[in-house]
Amino acid sequence: MSQSTGTPLRILVLVKHVPDVQFDRHLAGEHLRIDRQDSVLSELDEYAIEAGLQLAESRGGAAAGNTVTALSMGPEAAVNAVRKALQMGATEGVHLCDDALAGSDAGATSLALAAAVRHLAGFDLIITGMSSTDAETSLVPAQLAERLSLAQLTQISRVELAADSTTIRAVRETEHAALNLEAELPVLLSVTDQANEPRYPNFKGIMAAKKKKVTVLNLSDIGVDPASVGGAGSATQVEAAEARAEREAGRIITDSGNAGIELVDFLAAAKLI
């Protein structure tokens, strides 16, 4: 049923395993790193996986030789982010896992990921989410584009790649405008939560994922010096962290016809008006 509609694509999607945003999250330990218990696939990466799957499907999917590889860098549990991507429909997984990576900032993370991408080689598109939901810096996509010398199409809400075309067209959403961008493959793409509606893994997808291959790589496999990554290799360092005092509930009133006036009284008392 799949129709071949062009040259097959090799797509790499980067996925991150992050602390669940539904719970309180903490910095812990001597180096003030994020406590990674109770982690899940970063919600914003689901849009990247979906974008990869849709591009592959537009050219006939796996049957026509298109591949969508999910790559995660992180401790052992991070393989769960790769598994979730495989359940959604990615063809294979790669887990970059090495103790020396702990505490990497964006620059060190992009160094390790760029080396992994060169090791795996041959991708037409590298797709990421708009940001992680933990550090929320959005730095890694641009840094990967710089390290790999790729055109960057980031913060993208719409993407078009015609069959048999190597020109990708995309719409970038910025704070004040929408930009139409165009670039030749290969490219680095980051997609926003407006780009698509990520699919849920179905039973068939979950069963199929059990048989899919996940390759585990360490730093020596990809030729990275452990001293250039992790806390020691990072060019930024957290020196101190202070938990913000919990906000407390103030006064709660029930409107009996006058609450709008009371609201303005509150603003006046706080010298806001």
Place this chain on the structure above:
Amino acid sequence: MQNILVYIQAPGATPTKSQCELLTLGASLGEVRVVLGAHADEATRAVLSSWGATGFYAAEALEGHIAPEAALLAAAAKDFKAAAVLLPNDSAGREVAARAAIKLDAGVITDAIGVEQDLTVTKSVLAGSYTVRVKATRGPLLVTVKPNSVELPSEAPATISAAALSTLDLGEVGPMAVITGVSERASSGRPDLSEARFVVAGGRGVDGDFGPVEELADALGAAVGASRAATDAGWIDHGAQIGQTGKTVSPQLYISAGISGAIQQKAGMQTSTYIVAVNSDPDAPVFEIADLGIVGDLTRVLPQAAAEIRRRKG
């Protein structure tokens, strides 16, 4: 004295508030030169000079997207031996900083709310749960600074003549996307959401009608925001979204109307100085963090408050 570069992405006849903040912060830290992300005529450079710029860097041409700006910034940082580079905290500012940091083997810190003399950066992380102090350990510090982080002088400085302009050669910048079209978002005439002192935000409870939210916002001179439920429903532009996947705001006053205040929404606004919540559901989680909570119908409370503000302002 240390050398500080300030990146002015889109120089205009009058600098924006956030550009003035970057220049004021830069001048408090050392000697400032400006990297121009686009052409600036002499009058524009004169105004920027009055805000503290003692020199300018520009490229012959900056065609293409992000990569050339990053190349210019890195070349300028090397030429000026900059100790720190200050950039805006928007997506282009972050990405230019991100790529320049690789060229300079330097550290980049986003979302700064303060930069001290010794270049220690203060920022809040994990949706406002922690305030951290971060330093760059090598290379110039590249830092993107949030709006409303720097107090401006009460009067704009007197204009002086424009400082000198150096043009830098970018060399080969590598593959990049080209911009084939731009559609500016229609201006609402209201303050910019991420820079506003006051924000009034609506959620599922507005049930398709942002009228009462807008009326109160206009009476206060506030920006209009929304929860993801409201933007996903198409009731208001996606650019108004506040929360984990939208904008993070930290105004003096945040009025939440018809928003339950799930953790994702809370993440975008919990560092506001004052929070007022209006919701018909007395069990809405937003009441746990509101300084004033009103259990009531927003279509009655908001217009009444707007009318009262207009009356008091005369």
